[in-house]
Amino acid sequence: MKQKLRVIGIDDSPFKFEDEDVLVVGSIVRAPNYLEGVLSTRVKVDGLDATDKLIQMISNSRFAEQPCMIMTDGAALGGFNLIDLKKLWKQTGIPSLSISRDEPDFVKIKKAMKKHLPDWKDKFNKISSGDIYKIETEHKPIFVQIEGIDISEAERIIKLFTIRGRIPEPIRMSHIVASGIVRGESKGKP
Amino acid sequence: MKQKLRVIGIDDSPFKFEDEDVLVVGSIVRAPNYLEGVLSTRVKVDGLDATDKLIQMISNSRFAEQPCMIMTDGAALGGFNLIDLKKLWKQTGIPSLSISRDEPDFVKIKKAMKKHLPDWKDKFNKISSGDIYKIETEHKPIFVQIEGIDISEAERIIKLFTIRGRIPEPIRMSHIVASGIVRGESKGKP
Numbered sequence: 001m002k003q004k005l006r007v008i009g010i011d012d013s014p015f016k017f018e019d020e021d022v023l024v025v026g027s028i029v030r031a032p033n034y035l036e037g038v039l040s041t042r043v044k045v046d047g048l049d050a051t052d053k054l055i056q057m058i059s060n061s062r063f064a065e066q067p068c069m070i071m072t073d074g075a076a077l078g079g080f081n082l083i084d085l086k087k088l089w090k091q092t093g094i095p096s097l098s099i100s101r102d103e104p105d106f107v108k109i110k111k112a113m114k115k116h117l118p119d120w121k122d123k124f125n126k127i128s129s130g131d132i133y134k135i136e137t138e139h140k141p142i143f144v145q146i147e148g149i150d151i152s153e154a155e156r157i158i159k160l161f162t163i164r165g166r167i168p169e170p171i172r173m174s175h176i177v178a179s180g181i182v183r184g185e186s187k188g189k190p
Numbered sequence: 191m192k193q194k195l196r197v198i199g200i201d202d203s204p205f206k207f208e209d210e211d212v213l214v215v216g217s218i219v220r221a222p223n224y225l226e227g228v229l230s231t232r233v234k235v236d237g238l239d240a241t242d243k244l245i246q247m248i249s250n251s252r253f254a255e256q257p258c259m260i261m262t263d264g265a266a267l268g269g270f271n272l273i274d275l276k277k278l279w280k281q282t283g284i285p286s287l288s289i290s291r292d293e294p295d296f297v298k299i300k301k302a303m304k305k306h307l308p309d310w311k312d313k314f315n316k317i318s319s320g321d322i323y324k325i326e327t328e329h330k331p332i333f334v335q336i337e338g339i340d341i342s343e344a345e346r347i348i349k350l351f352t353i354r355g356r357i358p359e360p361i362r363m364s365h366i367v368a369s370g371i372v373r374g375e376s377k378g379k380p
Contacts, residue, residue, distance in 0.1 A: 033223060034353065035363050038370025056301070061362025061375045163224065173225050177367050181215070183371045 003038040009170020011073040013178035024079040033169040070087040085147040095148035112188040195221040199360020201263040203368035212268040215368040223359040240271040256285040275337040285338035
């Protein structure tokens with residue numbers, strides 16, 4: 001029997017740095033792309049509440065028990081509102097993973113953080129301390145950070161949920177939803 | 191070569207009758223369920239702007255040329271804000287169809303309209319004048335009204351976009367999105 005794997009894919013909406021907060025969407029998807037549910041919350045632009053808001057959003061929902069993985073688009077939401085993957089995994093009990101299209105450029109990130117954030121040092125240390133794995137795809141590679149799962153299993157699940165390009169469906173769908181709701185029309189790629 | 195059929199499926203979010211307006215979501219889906227885009231707008235509860243808002247939402251988007259059909263969940267949005275299918279079809283150039291799970295009970299509808307709407311007569315005449323087709327599914331039947339397409343072609347497209355149950359994916363996905371965004375968690379079936 002084929003296993004019914006479910007993933008929650010998370011992305012935020014477009015925003016301007018003067019906005020106070022930003023819409024965050026979680027799509028619950030059964031492999032490879034059957035939409036079963038949508039969750040939503042808001043997090044502060046450049047704030048500190050992303051991890052707690054995600055934990056609340058998922059744990060308070062009826063989807064808390066089902067997913068085999070949480071996937072987030074990048075390591076932060078709403079600018080530099082960092083996602084603590086280890087805390088997300090420990091508190092929800094669901095292995096957690098962030099995906100980036102580009103290898104993090106820590107020189108650039110440090111510079112941007114210094115400019116925007118008084119408390120940049122702690123944040124920078126957190127973002128730059130975890131292992132980053134490179135996964136090859138049919139297109140360009142992706143870069144992932146993981147908690148609660150090993151990289152070979154993470155890679156297997158990513159592939160199960162990827163249809164076109166290199167972004168898994170749960171994240172791609174959340175990107176389209178968040179952008180379509182906030183702008184009136186979804187644009188571009190996550 | 192397999193034709194790449196696209197449909198826009200439309201549903202509104204949950205609302206209370208004291209709300210002024212309601213979120214409306216349009217999902218652009220390639221058969222059977224690949225999400226390509228999301229559009230959104232707002233219409234007045236029990237208002238008169240549903241048709242014009244849908245025409246604007248679709249015509250101003252980059253998806254205006256692609257879909258072979260617009261599918262709406264029921265004949266109205268935001269309570270009794272009726273969708274004029276003929277106008278929607280004529281102005282967008284896209285054949286339009288509304289789907290209901292239940293055979294319209296015109297006695298009940300008339301009663302509800304009389305209670306809520308001063309201008310109920312015109313609205314009731316419009317809603318009760320079009321042909322209603324019953325389509326059998328593996329589950330219960332659905333009831334549709336159509337403009338710009340014949341019923342056999344409409345039925346073929348509905349089946350192409352239906353995966354589970356009797357509601358085609360573009361409407362089912364818009365229902366999940368609208369409800370997940372407004373409530374924080376999607377619930378129930380469209």
